[in-house]
Amino acid sequence: MDFRLRGYLCRYWVRKIRKEYQKLQSGKESTLTAMQVKRLSDIGFDFNPRGINGNKTHKERWETRLQALKEYKARKGDFTLNEREEPKMFHIILNIRKAYKAREKGASNALTDERIAQLEEIGFDFMRRKAPTVRDVPRSWEERFQQLL
DSSP states (O other): OOHHHHHHHHHHHHHHHHHHHHHHHTTOOOSOOHHHHHHHHHTTOOSSOOOTTTTOOHHHHHHHHHHHHHHHHHHHSSSOOOTTTOHHHHHHHHHHHHHHHHHHTTOOOSOOHHHHHHHHHTTOOSSOOOOOOGGGSOOSHHHHHHHHO
């Protein structure tokens, strides 16, 4: 079997085990048995990895992102950026916009009414503004001149 494929499948399996462990810890039905937990614990399996966010709660991670958004807005003046400028900030903004669109379509997600209000307070633009296309630009000299007025 290809190593990359094994690595992918292993990551998928580990993620599944961690989700099942969380279910077990919260008293929900899980496919993970006590014997499996013991065997994994015996080999030093980490059920709660720290990762890049450490042991922060969802609320703490949100507050960190909100603060980063406030600082970005103070520096740049708006939330228009491309991925090459600041990739992490780009993806934070992109994910918030995706979550907002999903909520508009009736999906429930981590973007609560309270979080939307916090974003609105800092002037967050939920709808990405697209750059004008050739079709948007007036074609005649007179039309362009009128834009100057």
